[in-house]
Amino acid sequence: MKGIRIIIARIIYAIHWFYLAPLIPYLINKLDIPIQLAGLIPFSFFLGSGIMQVPSAYISTRIGLRNTLLVGLLVMSISPLMVSYSRTFSELLLSYLIDGIGASMFFSTGGGMLAFLNKDSPAFALGIYNAAFALGGLIGLNWYLIFKNGILLFYILSFLTLISLIINVCNPNLKPKWNIIKDYRIILLGISISGIWGVYYVIGELYPTFAFYYMHLNITNSSLFTSFLLISSAVGGLLTFIADKRVKKFNLLIVSSILGTLPSLLLYTNIYYAGIIITGIFNELAISVMYSIIAVLQKGENSTMGLALVNSLNILIGMNFEPLASYFGYYMWAIVNIVGLMLFTLIILIRQSISV
Numbered sequence: 059m060k061g062i063r064i065i066i067a068r069i070i071y072a073i074h075w076f077y078l079a080p081l082i083p084y085l086i087n088k089l090d091i092p093i094q095l096a097g098l099i100p101f102s103f104f105l106g107s108g109i110m111q112v113p114s115a116y117i118s119t120r121i122g123l124r125n126t127l128l129v130g131l132l133v134m135s136i137s138p139l140m141v142s143y144s145r146t147f148s149e150l151l152l153s154y155l156i157d158g159i160g161a162s163m164f165f166s167t168g169g170g171m172l173a174f175l176n177k178d179s180p181a182f183a184l185g186i187y188n189a190a191f192a193l194g195g196l197i198g199l200n201w202y203l204i205f206k207n208g209i210l211l212f213y214i215l216s217f218l219t220l221i222s223l224i225i226n227v228c229n230p231n232l233k234p235k236w237n238i239i240k241d242y243r244i245i246l247l248g249i250s251i252s253g254i255w256g257v258y259y260v261i262g263e264l265y266p267t268f269a270f271y272y273m274h275l276n277i278t279n280s281s282l283f284t285s286f287l288l289i290s291s292a293v294g295g296l297l298t299f300i301a302d303k304r305v306k307k308f309n310l311l312i313v314s315s316i317l318g319t320l321p322s323l324l325l326y327t328n329i330y331y332a333g334i335i336i337t338g339i340f341n342e343l344a345i346s347v348m349y350s351i352i353a354v355l356q357k358g359e360n361s362t363m364g365l366a367l368v369n370s371l372n373i374l375i376g377m378n379f380e381p382l383a384s385y386f387g388y389y390m391w392a393i394v395n396i397v398g399l400m401l402f403t404l405i406i407l408i409r410q411s412i413s414v
Contacts, residue, residue, distance in 0.1 A: 072194025106158025185298025253398025
């Protein structure tokens with residue numbers, strides 16, 4: 059597979075999504091934040107990433123995929139330092155929002171370049187792309203355990219992000235076409251899968267807090283169990299090669315989406331670890347298959363547009379699951395499943411128009 063430098067950067071990029079999750083209880087106490095507002099911390103990152111996905115894709119049509127990706131990594135390298143020096147809740151939210159803006163400039167550009175470099179097996183390449191995200195998320199989730207020396211964990215993340223920028227300078231600077239973004243099928247795909255996406259991130263970002271306050275697990279154990287989500291997600295990403303075989307991608311998307319959502323209800327039981335693992339495998343498979351469908355519908359580097367649009371919709375809709383979940387407290391898993399599956403029913407509107 060071509061594009062290993064992008065995969066390495068994807069791992070570093072993913073750390074940014076999760077490294078604050080285990081620190082939320084600490085930040086709640088440090089900044090005197092009501093627990094009901096805990097979901098606003100990851101929400102701020104999602105907001106920054108969500109609102110800038112499509113604008114970032116447009117920027118890539120002007121300055122190229124590589125240059126857009128490099129700017130995104132530069133912004134992401136600065137954000138951890140801003141987070142570390144935040145002294146108020148509003149400063150923290152602004153700093154993490156800026157991190158999300160940088161992330162928006164990386165995701166679709168990196169995916170578009172990978173799809174271009176691996177035209178013969180886009181599903182496998184994008185599956186590896188998502189598996190790399192799961193690996194980086196796993197590292198991010200345990201970042202505070204790896205670097206317990208306070209502010210050092212922020213400086214190390216900033217440095218590694220800058221290194222990932224440097225190694226990607228030699229990538230080709232492709233320029234995708236903007237008009238491909240008008241495909242209505244991409245819009246409906248993004249909306250219907252947004253709930254599936256949202257359930258995953260509620261687990262990834264809020265399960266440590268849920269387990270600490272409602273299941274009375276210590277913070278180290280709860281983060282360990284959430285790590286199972288990322289490990290199983292890596293497995294799900296690697297399984298995406300199935301979509302390159304003689305399998306209907308659309309049917310695989312439907313099955314994996316359902317299996318990537320409902321098992322999260324097991325988080326209420328004493329086999330919560332099974333719920334995390336099953337959800338992780340099939341949720342990641344569903345998202346990766348969706349990306350591979352886009353790579354087929356929009357060829358090569360032009361898939362950047364579709365990836366940006368669908369990810370923007372996933373984030374802008376799915377991020378609302380964070381405050382929704384924290385508001386409903388103990389009942390969060392039931393609520394996010396109901397809302398997520400209601401959105402998923404919209405997928406029937408495009409079933410006949412997607413033959414892959």
